[in-house]
Amino acid sequence: MTVRSEFVRSGEGKIRYRRVRAGGMEHYNVRVYVDGSDEELRRVEAVTYELHPSFRNPVHRQTNRASQFELTLWVWGMFDIEVEFELVDGGRARTRYYLRFSLPEDTGDNYVEVPVARQLEK
Incomplete structure (x- = not known):
């Protein structure tokens, strides 16, 4: 299994972005997910x-195996993500994904x- 990421694109295949505040940094919509075989993903709770x-x-904490435990978020830069x-079977495994x-x-x-949702403009 491998942690991967990709841009979330519009229906036309365009990269989605937004500015949280006027003059601010562009934030990009990203999907982080677990890539693995069906057998590997079935072992993950x-x-x-x-x-x-x-x-x-x-x-x-993501529990949707069908979506490959995806997390979608808005980011403006790159950083480490701790993944557990x-x-x-009750076991745990950890990795770090950049x-x-x-x-x-x-x-x-x-x-x-x-467009930015109103609650994010605060």
Whole structure:
């Protein structure tokens, strides 16, 4: 099993981004998930992701095996994520995943801005 990430894209395949406040950094929508065979994923009960402490809610426990224990979030930079696997047999395993991404050049047709929800503007 491997922890992976990818950009969340619009229906047209564009990279989603937003600005939390006027003049602020662009935040990109990212999906973090566990990549593995069906057999490997069946051995996992839950996955806990511990994000950078600057996140308002840095700890997320995911139990949806069908979504590959995905976590979607908005990020403006790269950082380590502590990942803990809770196994069906009661065991646990930990790893660290470095969330990194490379943005393509902005050609005018590969990004789409997403409005910020009101509660995030505070």
